[in-house]
Amino acid sequence: MKVIHVGVGGFGKQWVRVLRSSRKVRVVALVDVSEPALAAAREAGGYNGRVPCFTSLQEALRAVPADALVCSTPPDFHREQVVAALRAGLHAVSEKPMANTLADCKAMLRAARETGNTYVVSQNYRYRPEMWTIAELVRKGGIGAIGQVRIDFHKGVAFGGFRAEMEYPLLIDMSIHHFDLIRFVTGLDPVSVQGTAWNPAWSHYKGDCSSSVVFELSNGCRVVYDASWCAQGDYCDWNGNWQIEGTKGTILYRNGEIRLLKVGPRYKVESSETMAPKPPPADSQHFVLADFMRAVKNGRRPKTDVYDNIKSVAMVFAAVKAVKTGRKVAVLDKDSR
Ligand SMILES: NC(=O)c1ccc[n+]([C@@H]2O[C@H](COP(=O)([O-])OP(=O)(O)OC[C@H]3O[C@@H](n4cnc5c(N)ncnc54)[C@H](O)[C@@H]3O)[C@@H](O)[C@H]2O)c1
Incomplete structure (x- = not known):
């Protein structure tokens, strides 16, 4: 080619x-x-x-x-x-x-x-060993039907260039990876989003660089996403920390480690196993x-491709609209469905 x-x-x-x-x-x-x-x-x-x-x-x-x-x-x-x-x-x-x-x-x-x-x-974040393995675990029914997800992404990154100048640098330039991963890992489509964004006094970014948003997915599951590029410590890796909870248990991801918790009736954690990441073919x-x-x-x-990615990028711009207006915003329209 x-x-x-x-x-x-x-x-x-x-x-x-x-x-x-x-x-x-x-x-x-x-x-x-x-x-x-x-x-x-x-x-x-x-x-x-x-x-x-x-x-x-x-x-x-x-x-x-x-x-x-x-x-x-x-x-x-x-x-x-x-x-x-x-x-x-x-x-x-x-x-x-x-x-x-x-x-x-x-x-x-x-x-x-x-x-x-x-x-x-x-x-490319889909095609790294950790998130690839987590998506496969979910797809094979390892935790049953997903009901709630929490993602925490906190980093202090002194980017200059276009990121320092843009509106909502974190949501637009970074969160697109995490929002695309939400779709990849859960296999579900986004429905709506609400949230807030802010810029702490010490941030060198012009646009709001911290945000907290909640997505509703097509099965009613909620994803709570809390993220910052101007955090002051306790940093995670680029995937962020994930807690994915389903009817049969939970997948926890923290700085390269994947753990699978099997949970019985009445919230009883019956086992906790560390899973080795399995790399994708490339x-x-x-x-x-x-x-x-x-x-x-x-x-x-x-x-x-663009027909798939429009759904992930629609999550970004719906989140931007939600934090700007303070309202709950539908993610997909006739062009992105
Ligand atoms: N997938 C990832 O993990 C990842 C990581 C970093 C950046 N990115 C993405 O890569 C892209 C580039 O980011 P970057 O940090 O490298 O940006 P950058 O500002 O460093 O620019 C990249 C290159 O593009 C050139 N360039 C700028 N405007 C141009 C134009 N009009 N025509 C031709 N060349 C032009 C610059 O001179 C530079 O060499 C962004 O979309 C960013 O989000 C992805």
Whole structure:
């Protein structure tokens, strides 16, 4: 597959490594607004002088025939770049979040529908050993029917760049991972959300960077999500801490450890077992890329394509609307259902 890679610095460096490691990919152009980022990517990808570099995606699309775009620019540019690629006849993978507004996401969904080309959002948190194992445990009925979930995500992260400036940096740039994981782990669709967001006095972020929201899922289950990127200690890992409770027991996740509690009648914990994480067939972005290429080749839908991801990203923008208005907000509408 011939790939144009746009946004090759920052987190794009991870994609440079992932693309380099695939025997089925040939990177045919690099695009970035930063010349130093282009030079570093040329070096890291082992491309030397063989791969042309551009500072505009439009130019690259005109000059170089390709099958797909990999887009790892900041979210503000995803709509313009992914839609341009889809309309030029390419398939596309972009980093999460799909875009910075629901209107942009819907425009991307429309472009995928109208062109028939494949567009995947990289929700790599699904494809790491711990959450993969937890999702499988739930799917196999390990805790019965899910009734309530608690997720606590507390980190102190001194991001600069677009995150320091954006509205609701945590909900839009980070919580998309956790909201997508809620769907992946429970296998349920979101219904509604209510909540609140705030910014503690010491936060260096411009937008509210702490929030507490409650989702209702399609079986009536509630998910209580409490998160901050400007926490002052007691940090968790990037997955957050999870407590998933069902009719037969609970799955607990804390900093890499998974525990399965079997619970009998009247809340009696009968056993507690630590479960070894079982890795997926490929890790993180490697899984996303392999799934994308297989799907394009075989004409089927990849797991986190735009038609699936619109439901996760709708959770983000419904949460934003809920914390802005203080009202309970429906998550899915006719476009995202
Ligand atoms: N999946 C993950 O775990 C994960 C982790 C970090 C970042 N991300 C995502 O990756 C994306 C990029 O984040 P980042 O922190 O690397 O951002 P960044 O600000 O470091 O930018 C990434 C690169 O894009 C380039 N760029 C900016 N605007 C451009 C444009 N208009 N055209 C071409 N190139 C442009 C920059 O020069 C830079 O080299 C975001 O969507 C972010 O949410 C994902």
